[in-house]
Amino acid sequence: MHSHPSGLRASFTALVLGLAAAAAGAQGFPTKPVTLVVPFPPGGSSDVLARALTEKLSQSLGQPVIVDSRPGAGATLGAAYVATAKPDGYTLLMGAVHHAIATSVYKKLPYDFERSFAPVTTVALVPNVLAVNTNSPVTDVKGLVAEAKAAKDKLAFGSNGNGTLQHLVGTQFASMSGIELLHVPYKGSAPLTTDLLGGQVYMSFDTITPVVPFIRSGKLRALAVTTAKRSSTLPEVPTLAEAGLKDFDQGTWFGVLAPAGTPKEVVTRLNTEMVKIIQSPEFRKRMEDIGAEPVGNSPEQMASQIHDDTAKYARLVKEAKVAID
Template structure:
């Protein structure tokens, strides 16, 4: 009798727990959600955040407000979200840059693998080597000839010290045997402005902020940095095709929540986001900006973060990039 009573109590407790979880998932969200972008407006993070935010807001019945918190190679915005209340109302537009920051910054106030709950990867965006249309270099071979003729004179811009653009530049210079001048910016928008104005010679930025200028004839794409050509720029060769064997670097962007966010909220976010990402309408929008839609599981995104953290730790060590 006592055993049956204890069993009944356990079942009752489980039922209440499941009911509470279901109620939590049904109740959330009841107010606007903040999607923090750790870069200035105008770059790939911002463009993707606004594209996904509008659709997510419609799906959830609450507005998703894109909030820009740039600085320190995207780590300021990440720190803000890491310390936010884990209730599903503050999310991070994360990127591959955050896996690099783990090795670049000597002291980070958060642990990217432990302080966040991955939700889903939105898209993978190829990086592209671009120069001003007035540059005498029409291909990678000519650019390298110019660099070798004037060591340390040709400059390349990045989204900041320790970002993927910075490391692509160091890897490019190392493999090609040239010396380039690195010029860090706070984001893609100011970098692109200076590239168009001729203040910086080249960049390895993501395709999104420069594709319109490439198609408009103001910038010239010499190569993409991924193993495969971009479907947006099918005539532009890869760096591997241009002589830098096995070169394969790209930039992913995805959404993360603070680590202690309830699992049911993370799962609902993933479900709603994957529906949006895999829709034909969103796919068409991604094609316009040179992005490849992903839409994976939280576990798959976590595995990508772990893998990239290890990969970039090695590149950071080889490039000797450190920031206090």
């Protein structure tokens, strides 16, 4: 008579060891370098945010945190790469509002932004700003709307691409103001800003970061910011809601996501460390320099924000009639 078949005991031991290893994995996380994939070209807001965050994160995690640039296909290439990475917390994505928009813009995406990722935290919100060349006689939103209505040809607004937030903010602004504008897509903020300064386009709805130096030097005039609250970088500039476009609230948020299935303890550890950094005075100062408002919310709050935005932009994409194969 033997009371315990050894196979059963072995599998029980394996189970206990497996559970212990999983717990230790979360406690010991990270035991090697962590990679933060930035799916945008270097030099933009996402890149600046990623570097400000990873510098401090390397210290608090005790492992190098490496920024890996993988731009392309409207920021969806880098997202697809992280979606299929091992869900262990070592490969993360610097996601953005662009990804919530891409869900409706691209007919075929190799991932589902709501299901393929585990949100960690929203790092910051960068307001978009309606800016015109200072050669324009227009000094406020009312004046711009009047100018657009009086113009023989449609006034042109530039964006950093079809189906980007700037494109959708522009179409929403036009439809709410009862005007028609001509949309001119560019390959990014740099060529767009050059043409706005040169007078090739009349206005843009870009993020604050690339235009703030020109607003400060008097080459561009800010008429309004697109978020619900005024920007701490341009406190004197009214919101579009204050300028009469009721409840207008659009901004470019950036946040960190892990692949879906990443252990909850690992997500919690990453969230705790990142929120500490985001709320530090030093990080806040760096954000002010680029016109960003630090956030640092919970994974649940970030998930619900993504959910709401996905629905909101699906409506705007339909209105703007944008589709990319």
